[in-house]
Amino acid sequence: MSAAPSITVASYNVRKAIGTDRRRNPQRVLDVLHEIDADIVALQEADKRFGGRGAAVPHELIDDHGMYKPVFFGVKHRRALDRMPGGKHVDSLLKINTRNMGWHGNAILVKQHIGVLDCAALDLPTFEPRGAVLAELLIDEQPVRVVGMHLDLSGLWRRRQIRAILDAVSRRPQRMPTILMGDTNEWRDVAGCLKDLEPDFHIASTGPSFHSRHPVAALDRIIVDKDLHIAAAGVHMSPSARRASDHLPVWARLTG
Known part of the structure; x- marks a missing residue:
């Protein structure tokens, strides 16, 4: 991103749009994102955990909001019902929304x-299902790679997951500035899985x-490679942010 203008990125664990009052209110999440006004946002817990595991902040609400568009990854969480005869019709019969966001x-x-x-x-190595998302973006003719992640509660698995993410980045065909964002579940500042990011x-x-x-x-961190300046x-x-989730969003302004 040499000679490129600054960009603002943010990471936000939205807790499935359930606020500190224990009420699900997706509009509050969008209100907080409007306050931050970041160019790129990595969300964690953006999909519901049970049922159809559809988006916690409905796509229609994001479309109406007009400020952002989700990166479409073309993946779906598979369930046992999907393998049954007529499984593709189960969602409509049960009135379940399985249109996940990530x-x-x-x-x-x-x-x-x-x-x-x-x-x-x-896919990330773990006992329970975990994953990360990677997007290669073009901003004012400058490419930038963003990885959104939510790491394990176990320190051993966090280190394996960071290693898997770095390996996935290294295998990408094009080199470009890379930003890792998400809920790391790492309480230590310069130890554990974060130490593996050096140098x-x-x-x-x-x-x-x-x-x-x-x-x-x-716990929520923005990690950038040395090609970028914070x-x-x-x-x-x-x-609004104190009510919308049990995590506060973090942000960073970056230049090339």
Whole structure:
């Protein structure tokens, strides 16, 4: 992104759009995203966990909002019902919405002017289903790669997952500046899975983002490779953000 203007990126664990009042309210998530006004957003827990595992923030609501478009990964969580005779009609019969936004809850939203060059859904090693999403984007004729992730609660599996993500990035046919964003579930600043990112990446100093009512842990992180400069970074702490999820969104302004 040499000589390119700055871009703002953000990461937000939206907790399936369930706020600290235990109510599901997707509109609050969009209101917070409007406040941040980031060019690219990585979401975690963007899909419901049970039933059809459809998007926690309905596609129609995002379309009406008009600010963002989701990157379409073309994947669907398979269920036992899908393998049964007539399984493709089960969703309509049960009135279940299975139109997910991403992969294992990870999704990427981009502003309307940003082009999508390529994308991929990544499977990650773990005991429970986990994944990450990768999008290669074009911003003002400059390519940038973004990975959205939600890592395991186990430190051992987090390190394996980071390694799998870095391996997937290294296998991409084109080299471009890369940004990793998401809920790392890593309480330590410079240890655990984050240490494996050295020396090629550096971590934005955003600050603690969890719990949104009284943030004490920097679980949500924005990690950028050394081709990018972190001009500014922080946690978005508006009253709306404190209600919309148990995590606060983190953001960073980047330049080439």
